[in-house]
Amino acid sequence: MSHKYGKNKYLNLAHISEGKFRSVLKHFCLDIPASKTAVLVGVNRNTINKVFNKLRIRVVQLGLFEQEIFTGEVEIDESYFGARRVRGKRGRGARGKTPVVGILKRQGKVFTKVVRNCTRAELMPVIKGQILTESKIYTDGWKSYDGLILHGYEHKRILHHENEFARGKNHVNGIESFWSFAKRRISKFNGIRNQKFLLHLKESEWRWNHKEEDMYKLLIKELRKSPLK
Numbered sequence: 001m002s003h004k005y006g007k008n009k010y011l012n013l014a015h016i017s018e019g020k021f022r023s024v025l026k027h028f029c030l031d032i033p034a035s036k037t038a039v040l041v042g043v044n045r046n047t048i049n050k051v052f053n054k055l056r057i058r059v060v061q062l063g064l065f066e067q068e069i070f071t072g073e074v075e076i077d078e079s080y081f082g083a084r085r086v087r088g089k090r091g092r093g094a095r096g097k098t099p100v101v102g103i104l105k106r107q108g109k110v111f112t113k114v115v116r117n118c119t120r121a122e123l124m125p126v127i128k129g130q131i132l133t134e135s136k137i138y139t140d141g142w143k144s145y146d147g148l149i150l151h152g153y154e155h156k157r158i159l160h161h162e163n164e165f166a167r168g169k170n171h172v173n174g175i176e177s178f179w180s181f182a183k184r185r186i187s188k189f190n191g192i193r194n195q196k197f198l199l200h201l202k203e204s205e206w207r208w209n210h211k212e213e214d215m216y217k218l219l220i221k222e223l224r225k226s227p228l229k
Contacts, residue, residue: 070131072106073136075104076127079179080098136153137154
């Protein structure tokens, strides 16, 4: 469609030029906040917010398409997003926060899911749906992981409550690194509305899974095939 900004093959009904869009995309890939991007690129903040939101939705869609079932060596852990919780408190101390279970295949991808709580009844269906039986699962000592062996998994624990954090291959350092990454990047937004949290969480997952790739080239190729709407 022709308009005063010219044709933009990456963004339908665009209100910015193709050149400006590529610059905005580069800032998105570098994870620069919308407010700073607006100043650096010289585009209205509301326009940047709209484009960033469309890009977030697209990368989450890509992540869903790329999702795979894990096998081999896998780490599982839960974390809480929101106000700071008391260390070691996973029930009462986690009140008012959003619980998330994370599953990471060693030397592979991470998968996250928001859950109602971190009980065995809530976590086990997620685990069984994401990890093939006979896989080796590493967790901490949280009681909800009791019974993994009964479901056909090999289960190794690291006992954080006994100040044990790694014993050879027995650790959950990989998934804990992802939690640090996700919380660090989400904190840059100075508070996210509840309805936007899942979008930012799954964006963090996609960024982690593609951290060794050129994100800009990956998204440009994707948008040439299917522009943002």
